[in-house]
Amino acid sequence: ARGEAAEAAGRRGADAGGGEAAERGRPSSFDVAGERVALTAEERRDLERRAALREGLLDVVASAAFWFALFSDSLGGLVDRLLSVLPALIVLWRCRRVYLASSRTPPQALAAPADLPYTCGFVELGDTTLFVVATLHISPRSPVDARSVVQMVSPDLVMIELDEERLGPRTPTAAGDVEARPARGDDLQPITFSRPNCDPMTLRSQRAVWNAEWAGSVVRGTVVFDPRNEYGLSRNARGLWEGRLALMRRGAPTAGEFASFAYKAHLAAGSGALAVLVIDNQSELPAVRLSQGTTLCNELELAWRTRSCGFPSLPVLLLPRDGGERLRAMCTGPPILGEFQVLQDSYPRRTLRRRLCQGCALFSSGIGIQYGIIDFLSVDIGGEFEAAVDAASAQGVPCECIDVDMNAFWRRVGLAILPTPLNVLQAVRAWLAFPRVLCNICFPPMGNIDTLGSLVLHARAFTLRIWVAFFLGGFCASLVTMTLLHLFSWGGAQAAEMSGAVDEVYRESAEEYILIGVKMYVLPRLFYAVATSRDLTLYENIKVQARTHGAKRLVAVMGAAHANSVLHLARR
Numbered sequence: 001a002r003g004e005a006a007e008a009a010g011r012r013g014a015d016a017g018g019g020e021a022a023e024r025g026r027p028s029s030f031d032v033a034g035e036r037v038a039l040t041a042e043e044r045r046d047l048e049r050r051a052a053l054r055e056g057l058l059d060v061v062a063s064a065a066f067w068f069a070l071f072s073d074s075l076g077g078l079v080d081r082l083l084s085v086l087p088a089l090i091v092l093w094r095c096r097r098v099y100l101a102s103s104r105t106p107p108q109a110l111a112a113p114a115d116l117p118y119t120c121g122f123v124e125l126g127d128t129t130l131f132v133v134a135t136l137h138i139s140p141r142s143p144v145d146a147r148s149v150v151q152m153v154s155p156d157l158v159m160i161e162l163d164e165e166r167l168g169p170r171t172p173t174a175a176g177d178v179e180a181r182p183a184r185g186d187d188l189q190p191i192t193f194s195r196p197n198c199d200p201m202t203l204r205s206q207r208a209v210w211n212a213e214w215a216g217s218v219v220r221g222t223v224v225f226d227p228r229n230e231y232g233l234s235r236n237a238r239g240l241w242e243g244r245l246a247l248m249r250r251g252a253p254t255a256g257e258f259a260s261f262a263y264k265a266h267l268a269a270g271s272g273a274l275a276v277l278v279i280d281n282q283s284e285l286p287a288v289r290l291s292q293g294t295t296l297c298n299e300l301e302l303a304w305r306t307r308s309c310g311f312p313s314l315p316v317l318l319l320p321r322d323g324g325e326r327l328r329a330m331c332t333g334p335p336i337l338g339e340f341q342v343l344q345d346s347y348p349r350r351t352l353r354r355r356l357c358q359g360c361a362l363f364s365s366g367i368g369i370q371y372g373i374i375d376f377l378s379v380d381i382g383g384e385f386e387a388a389v390d391a392a393s394a395q396g397v398p399c400e401c402i403d404v405d406m407n408a409f410w411r412r413v414g415l416a417i418l419p420t421p422l423n424v425l426q427a428v429r430a431w432l433a434f435p436r437v438l439c440n441i442c443f444p445p446m447g448n449i450d451t452l453g454s455l456v457l458h459a460r461a462f463t464l465r466i467w468v469a470f471f472l473g474g475f476c477a478s479l480v481t482m483t484l485l486h487l488f489s490w491g492g493a494q495a496a497e498m499s500g501a502v503d504e505v506y507r508e509s510a511e512e513y514i515l516i517g518v519k520m521y522v523l524p525r526l527f528y529a530v531a532t533s534r535d536l537t538l539y540e541n542i543k544v545q546a547r548t549h550g551a552k553r554l555v556a557v558m559g560a561a562h563a564n565s566v567l568h569l570a571r572r
Contacts, residue, residue, distance in 0.1 A: 116152065117148060133563075134564075140463070161385070163403045206285045208289060209290065222335045223327065247328060249278070258301065262311075263302055373473035454560050531565075535569065
């Protein structure tokens with residue numbers, strides 16, 4: 001690729017007018033022997049196509065040799081001897097890596113501290129350096145590595161493999177309420193109140209998760225406060241609230257009464273209100289959206305009380321305590337007109353229907369079972385992300401989320417396992433690449449993070465409780481997943497037998513072949529949806545955040561399954 005890049009640049013430089021090169025696209029930069037060579041978009045795509053073709057041919061040859069040797073009787077003895085010395089070769093390769101890492105050249109030593117954790121890799125992109133920390137979400141070593149890397153390299157920006165939703169409140173309060181943490185002014189919804197012969201008053205309020213369903217709409221109406229229904233929990237307010245903005249207090253008159261924001265919104269919508277304005281009872285507005293982080297139990301109770309599995313049919317705003325009380329006092333005089341335009345909001349939102357569907361998918365895939373058992377046994381999950389946030393806050397540098405939200409995640413899973421011809425070809429392509437991927441795991445190049453060695457180091461930090469939770473969760477998850485797969489193959493074999501396509505004596509064999517076929521298709525497609533497709537998203541979000549903050553030293557904390565792919569994309 002370097003030789004082809006130099007040749008392409010030389011041909012374009014020898015072009016007399018240079019007009020054709022300018023018309024073929026904007027030149028991009030390509031590294032050739034330490035020098036930057038300008039390439040057009042067309043030339044770059046051509047190089048990428050050639051590289052993909054060479055990689056595909058290499059995978060076909062290596063896969064044919066690998067599977068032939070693995071299943072050939074004539075080469076069985078040779079394969080057994082190779083497998084017997086493979087552990088020793090793997091250990092010797094890592095000893096070589098450690099030796100080469102300890103004797104880095106001076107420029108490399110300046111780019112990264114010599115005492116970086118073994119689980120951390122880095123890549124230099126001009127004047128920008130990206131450090132990637134490969135973690136295991138249940139390992140006690142992961143928070144230590146993440147914190148130490150942030151402290152060592154003094155980054156300009158820290159990024160974590162989470163989205164805004166999962167980084168939100170870890171322990172939501174009762175009835176779907178939100179934590180009282182300071183809110184950012186630029187993230188609040190402005191609302192203006194006016195009355196004849198008076199100056200308008202503008203308040204900035206926190207918005208509900210579902211408000212963006214009406215993004216861009218203008219809500220305008222008279223503000224009404226009912227002293228007999230100051231908490232908005234009465235069902236008999238149609239005559240007063242219809243066509244108006246319902247003002248009410250936060251919470252309930254008695255402790256323990258169900259009074260979530262969504263419940264009040266459903267009641268107000270049933271009375272014909274245009275929107276709900278809630279007066280906060282805290283000194284500062286919360287930083288998170290209203291009803292963000294609501295537990296499934298609270299949503300089920302809300303659905304039972306309202307007979308609805310969807311969002312409330314009107315927006316809700318939480319007003320500051322002082323401004324809200326002033327507005328309540330003004331409601332006793334001439335009518336007050338409230339007006340606001342609903343802001344756009346990229347925060348992920350989902351109805352109870354979608355949440356239940358995603359929960360069933362999480363359960364049937366085994367991921368929810370495994371992490372549920374691990375969490376039940378009080379094993380900390382994702383502690384490295386909290387450690388990275390705390391370390392970034394201590395150094396005064398921003399910390400940003402770079403992962404996809406759960407809605408996008410499940411959308412990718414659905415599209416990936418859909419049995420289209422392209423997905424089938426991609427599954428075959430993945431199995432052809434298996435020998436190359438396995439070789440890179442056993443014998444990682446110097447530029448890659450040693451995933452296998454990192455997992456060994458993380459496993460050494462496991463306590464007895466973590467080991468029990470890990471194996472128990474894995475066993476239960478595998479049991480459920482295999483049961484579902486066996487049911488699918490059993491149903492397929494029964495249908496084939498009933499249609500006459502398979503004789504009764506061959507039904508069990510047909511069931512086994514169906515199970516093997518399903519596994520060979522589903523496993524690589526799930527890996528693509530869970531890991532490969534997210535790798536590109538992580539890298540693209542790293543680029544966006546680096547440009548947004550103008551950062552030159554970056555630290556990204558992510559799972560070990562993503563680390564090498566992100567480094568590879570950065571080098572490419």
